[in-house]
Amino acid sequence: MPAVRSALIVGGGAAGSATAILLAEAGIAVHLVEARPDVPDVGSGITLQGNALRVLRALGVWDDVLASGYPFDSVGIRLPDPAGTLVAEIPDVRTGGPDLPATLGMPRPVLARLLLERAAEVGAKLRFGTFPVDVDQDDAGVDVTFSDGSSGRYDLVVGADGIHSWTRRRLGIEVEPESAGMGIWRVHVPRPAQVTRTDLTYGGSCHIAGYCPTGEDSMYAYLVEDVQDRSGLTQAEQVDVFRQLAAGYHGPWDEVRDSLTPETFINYARFESHVVPGPWHRGRIVLVGDAAHSCPPTIAQGAAQGFEDAAVLAELVVGADAFDDALLAGYAERRLPRASVVVEASVQLARWTLERTPPSEADVPGLMRRVSTLVTEAA
Template sequence: MPAVSSVLVVGGGAAGSAAAILLAGSGVAVEVVEARPGGLDAGSGITLQGNALRVLRDLGVWPAVQGAGFAFDSLGIRAPDPAGTLVAEIPDVRTGGPDLPATLGMHRPVLARILLERAADAGAKVRFGTSLTGLRQDPDGVDVELSDGSSGRYDLVVGADGIHSWTRRAIGIDTEPLGTGMGIWRVYVPRPAEVTRTDLTYGGPCYIAGYCPTGEGSVYAYLVEDAQDRSGLTAAEQVAVVRDLAAAYHGPWDAIRESLTDDTHVNYARFESHLVEGDWHRGRVVLAGDAAHSCPPTIAQGAAQALEDAAVLAELLSGGGAGELDELLRRYAERRRERARQVVDASVQLGRWMLERTPREQADVPGLMRRVSALVAVPA
């Protein structure tokens, strides 16, 4: 018997929608409130490692994800030279198991739509354009107020509302993400035929120039630079900056650059990271995903860690019993914290080596990646 009968999930991203699917499937009455409007059409691409795919398979969405994305099993390294020379092709570890690809890229809004539709099919009620504005809890439940003027009472609230979580602050956890010193430009454009996996270029005007195929006809490309204030740029100026930075990179980058137009949507974000120490809950409100921990995308584990949070939380709640909630939530954080810490630390360390121009013989990137792969190959 589940430890709770009713749950409000705040946030319809990877952690929130996955938790909703699993909890609703175990017989819990679940509602999801998502602040974004129903279209969920903003965003570029997402890279999903094997451990993320393992959870997506358990959620029952792997066929849809596989059909919408682009799977591959290796990583390319290119030189920042006039030819964009491929200098290495490295087999990727299948951290989700031998029956899943090592990596899959897809359009982030498509993943969000697949997960939320699955949550609705599992019985969860999903409301878009709605956010949490107030909560009060007592030993028996949580009373909430929502931005659409409605209110409700639930056995548990799951705060999966992102890196700058309102829920985290509302329950008195003062951990906030800190910048790591890098910023990333992202564009979502037609896929050149020769792009069949992620290729990374280190050096040139950017720390990293990379791309990931997200479907038969699409790719998302990204350029990582020193963090700076880019907020005052117009949309056309943002595209111009991307063109300028990308001019130093060749091979498939030539076609990517040529596909940019003044109307191309550009996303710019600063790398941030944090980890909530101790318990991830206060009373009957618990955090998951980026609300509890975040890392820069240098090893592409953000969504995977969010999905793992949801899987562990739902496993404990679905198999628990009345009167055990506080202990179950404590065990959830204990199971997830150190694994998330190692991923966060590795992601930040990789960026720090680049920022500090650490000599290659001192920056053990292969060793770091092996440790992360070994860690996440074991189910959470």
């Protein structure tokens, strides 16, 4: 008899949908609930490193991801001068292996749709606009009550409900994200022909001005500033602020500014981080992705680490013929050291940027090399 015959996935983001795919493919009866009313159809872009692409290939969506995104193998560094001068193009490490690009950018809503469609294709049952409001577990399973009044019983519950996870709090895990002191503006815009990779500009009106191509005709641009409350701005006001902050950046940024309209969708988020230090489970309820750990997007590893969680958890659950506490304890023991290094590196890079630490004191190349070496090995 398999260790797990039924599983509930709470949350339909990257880690949750990946877990659903892998468990359903193994013949486990999977239910996935997502609080949002439907798959999101607006949003910015996402940068996926090679180790994320490696898991996406295992999930059976790589061909669609490649067709929907924009692959590249280097990063550029520009100056905040009137020409947006390119001063360096640095080859990136193919952490997913030599047969995958180093990096791929794509629209976040497209990735979300591809993953959820794949989950449904392999047999997972999806329910939107629904979330747990109570759980009660015993040695044999977990009883879950949902916001729509329905209920169910499962062998395993996976909390993939994000950085401010209800599941984590419900388990009594008193770990909350902490601010890294910066906020990021993101906007999805048409791609200028000269944008063929991520370029970063350090300094100027913001800490970082960057962009990432997400398709033949699209890219997302982002500006990183000191964190502040931007919640009271209307959409048109957000666009005005973004345009003002971007005014000192040139090269492709001139086209980015020209493409903005008062209706352009703008996303603002704070840099936060946390790591649940001990076991990532209580009984038969376990955390994955941002529910267990989160990091600033300074090295573009957030989704990748969630995908790796899903791959490791599914491998252990599917390979076990009996359920006991050691099964889920082994998952965290395997994932915690690696995720912790990634979070610590992301926070350190954010701190160096925030404090404008000079290159002589901030070993950015060494930090990036250590992370790349780590994630090149499969989780």
